[in-house]
Every structure is written in structure tokens, then in C-alpha cells.
Amino acid sequence: MVLDNVKHSAADGPLGDIAYLVRSDHRVSVLVVLSDCPQGRDELCERTDVSSSTIRRTLGEFEKRSWVCKNGHQYEATQLGSFIAEAMQVLIDRVETERKLRDVWHWLPEEFGELSVETWPDLRVTVAEPDFPYRPINRFESLLQGTTRFRCLRPEVSLMEPCFGLLFQLLDDEANITLIDRRACHAYFLSTYPERSAEMIQRDTFTALEHDRLPSHGIGLLDDRVTISCFEKGSGTVRALIDTDSPEVREWAESVYASYRTDARPIDMHQIVG
Structure with a gap:
């Protein structure tokens, strides 16, 4: 025209x-x-x-x-x-969308950049601020409420310890939970909360696995959403949490989780505690 x-x-x-x-x-x-x-x-x-x-x-x-x-x-x-x-x-x-992601982009896995940009606007990014350091953890805890199935790759102590009581409650509500983490993280909970940790491990709906080579980020698979936890190198502090209900992101997260789940091993309580 x-x-x-x-x-x-x-x-x-x-x-x-x-x-x-x-x-x-x-x-x-x-x-x-x-x-x-x-x-x-x-x-x-x-x-x-x-x-x-x-x-x-x-x-x-x-x-x-x-x-x-x-x-x-x-x-x-x-x-x-x-x-x-x-x-x-x-x-x-x-x-x-770019402004949401720019401060956490360097924490994300390289494969995440291969996802289509159409998934990016659906991402909710919660960043820890100096005045609100627990903001990502609070967001994670709110997502965890009421879920019936929770699978997590590299949950990390800094993310899971504030939610430890909620995990126990979810098990009481017959939720199915699987955690894949480093041996040192499992050892921390077993030594810090020995009775409750031992009771959790005895539940049929709870599985604790260890893996020697986990990614630098965490992945959580909940009923309706996927979480990506961004940890500070060295300290393991939670710097940001990304969550989404994007089917494409979920497909990617399921694939990554499955690849680590294949090589993960059941924890040996006696070996860890000893």
C-alpha cells in the first residue's frame, strides 16, 4: 500500500x-x-x-x-x-522480560538459552534483595504448599531447610517426594534433624537419592509448576528462583531430571552418619 x-x-x-x-x-x-x-x-x-x-x-x-x-x-x-x-x-x-532475566541469566544453565523465547514471558523471577534475602525461599515455599508430587534435583540446604517442616507435613498428607542431592546435604539433615529425617526416610512416599555430579542449579517439579533455583557458587545461598507453568520448560526439566535420576543412588544412612 x-x-x-x-x-x-x-x-x-x-x-x-x-x-x-x-x-x-x-x-x-x-x-x-x-x-x-x-x-x-x-x-x-x-x-x-x-x-x-x-x-x-x-x-x-x-x-x-x-x-x-x-x-x-x-x-x-x-x-x-x-x-x-x-x-x-x-x-x-x-x-x-529481558529486565527480569538479565540479573539471573549468568546463573541459568546453558541449555536454558536453547528454549524458545516464547517461553520467557511466562517466567516468574524472584530475586533475593539485601532487604529481603528470603524472597526466593518464600516464593518456593508458597509453591510447595499443597502439592501432591514433588521431585527435586539439587534441593540444597539453603532452600530446603526453611521448608523442612512443610515437607514433613506434605508427607503426612500422602504427597510423593523424591530428592536427589549431594551426600553432604543429606548428611546435614540426618545429623541436624536425626529423628525427623529417619522417620521421613522410612515413609513409602519419600525417596532420598545421592548423586556425585549435580548441576550448578536446582530443578523442582511440582504438580503445576517447574522451579529453577539459582545458587551462589561456594556458599550455596539461594540468589533467585524462577518458576513457570510453560509446557516447553517442563519438558526440558523432566528430561534433565530423568537423566540424573537414572544414575542416582539410594543413600546409605549408616555410611553417611558414620
Whole structure:
């Protein structure tokens, strides 16, 4: 489609229009709103919380670019405006997703980058902050509540110890639990909580396995969600927790878990405690 009557703004090409849109918070919002349904200026002021004069200038600039047109007392997006609004919304969504992941990306397994980018927006990222160091653990505990099947690869002491009582409760509720971890981690629980640990191991629905070469991250498979635990190298502190209900991520996590489950061994309580 060729539009010979369109007057381009004096800009610096496409980047000039993008810069104009993102220079003020309300501009993309206004264009997105108008691409959904016509609005009057007063309605736009109320929805964007900006002044009438600002909305008037914004609509004037949009009209110059043929992004909106006036129909009576209302404005609506043209096909060109809707095209731009959709593209900007996609860009903003992608940047929001990237901002969630950038601080934890170096903790994630390399294979995770091979998953399709369509799975990324579904990821919930919970990062430990200086004022809220237990935020990832609290998120994990909330996900663990009420699950009927829990399988975990490298649970780590820092993640599981705050949830130890909840694990016991889940077993009382007949949940099926399998933990694959390093021998040192199993030894910690057996020595720190000997009676309760021994009782858990006697349960038919609880399985504790050891593996010598676990990944640097943890994987949890719950009823409805998958968790990826990011640990600080050396200390094992929980730095972040990622959880999702993405089928693609679950397929990947199931595959990784199964590969380690094949080589995992039942723990020998006497050997560990001794």
C-alpha cells in the first residue's frame, strides 16, 4: 500500500519516531488505548493521568504522523497507528522480560538459552534483595504448599531447610517426594534433624537419592509448576528462583531430571552418619 499524501515528520527516520514515543511515559499508552477503541480527550486525560494540554499536543503530533484521526469528539487510531501501537507493545513486553532475566541469566544453565523465547514471558523471577534475602525461599515455599508430587534435583540446604517442616507435613498428607542431592546435604539433615529425617526416610512416599555430579542449579517439579533455583557458587545461598507453568520448560526439566535420576543412588544412612 502506497500513501503518497502522508507527510512525514521532520525526524531522523524510524528512530526519531521511536524516540518521540518513548520520551514520555503516556505516549505509547495513548496510542495503545486508541488502537483498542475511540476515546475523547477527557477520557484520555483520566486514563493516562496527564493534563489536557499535554494530551492535546500528543494527539496533534499523532495526527501529523497519520497515527490517529478525529471522529466527532473522539479520536481513534488509524491502521498505521494500530500497526505502530502493536509493535511498541511487543517491544515493551520483550524489554520487560529481558529486565527480569538479565540479573539471573549468568546463573541459568546453558541449555536454558536453547528454549524458545516464547517461553520467557511466562517466567516468574524472584530475586533475593539485601532487604529481603528470603524472597526466593518464600516464593518456593508458597509453591510447595499443597502439592501432591514433588521431585527435586539439587534441593540444597539453603532452600530446603526453611521448608523442612512443610515437607514433613506434605508427607503426612500422602504427597510423593523424591530428592536427589549431594551426600553432604543429606548428611546435614540426618545429623541436624536425626529423628525427623529417619522417620521421613522410612515413609513409602519419600525417596532420598545421592548423586556425585549435580548441576550448578536446582530443578523442582511440582504438580503445576517447574522451579529453577539459582545458587551462589561456594556458599550455596539461594540468589533467585524462577518458576513457570510453560509446557516447553517442563519438558526440558523432566528430561534433565530423568537423566540424573537414572544414575542416582539410594543413600546409605549408616555410611553417611558414620
